[in-house]
Amino acid sequence: MDAEAAHGQSSGNKLYLLVWFGLLILTAIEVFLGYERLPLNLMLVLLMGLSIIKAALIIFYFMHLKFERTALILTILPAMVIVISLLSIFFPDALRLLTHPANR
């Protein structure tokens, strides 16, 4: 019954075990990276990139979004990505404070 379930597209236990294992590996990579001496920007890009991959795995597989109607995916994801990305508009101001501390 488990082999049959594994072949079923959305109810395959094997698929979820694989995703879980992948998430653990990605976490281990993140912890390892934390102890490497990397330039700050590279570290952030790598960590955020890995986190976004982990988030995508959770959203698409554990939260089952991959197997839902495309209309739902298009309603939720673009809005989330765009609004969250818009928040980065404040970073130039943080840089301003960093480089001109007298203006705080």
Next chain:
Amino acid sequence: MSQVIAEDRSVPATVWDGGVSPYKIGHKKLGMWLFILSDSLTFSALLFGYSYVRMSTPNWPTPFDFSPGILYATVMTACLLSSSLTMVMAVNASAKGDRGAVVKWIGATMLGGLAFLVLHIREWFHLIDEGLKPFASPAAWGPSTPLFGGTFFTITGLHMFHVLTGVIYLGVIAARKKSNHEDVEICGLYWHFVDLVWMFVFPLIYIMSIKAK
């Protein structure tokens, strides 16, 4: 002429004609997805706020030793990831109609969440004993900013509150006789969201504050 409404058969009926859900999910599940969308924005705002103050502050402390700090946080991450796996197993069992297995798997998910909470509270007390306050850093950390405590306790505290609420929600769904497959699925969505937020809190707050040698 038994039809009440004249049908225009030249235009094919679509899902947008009413009477069916265009997303093919119930209204409760759509509601949970929209809640998740809005709650992600809340956590994003907090995390971006934290990133902003961190980026603009020269003396940001990086106090986490491997043990207990990073070790605890990594185990906590594994707890949440594993609890997400058991939650998926619960949803699978519920699709098959196996109520006993559903309760078992939800129980395992709750245990993962409780383990996370216990470890997290212990870690909070490690830091509080060191002298960390929401408005001040310990003197032992050298010249520092009061914002470390503020951002740390706010973000991890709000997340911890979500985990606690999630554990209670799981318990209610498992205990109710009238819980159906959809209820378990929706509860699962919330629980995975809690895990999802941690995927960003962990690197930004813990990994980025590993104590430099």
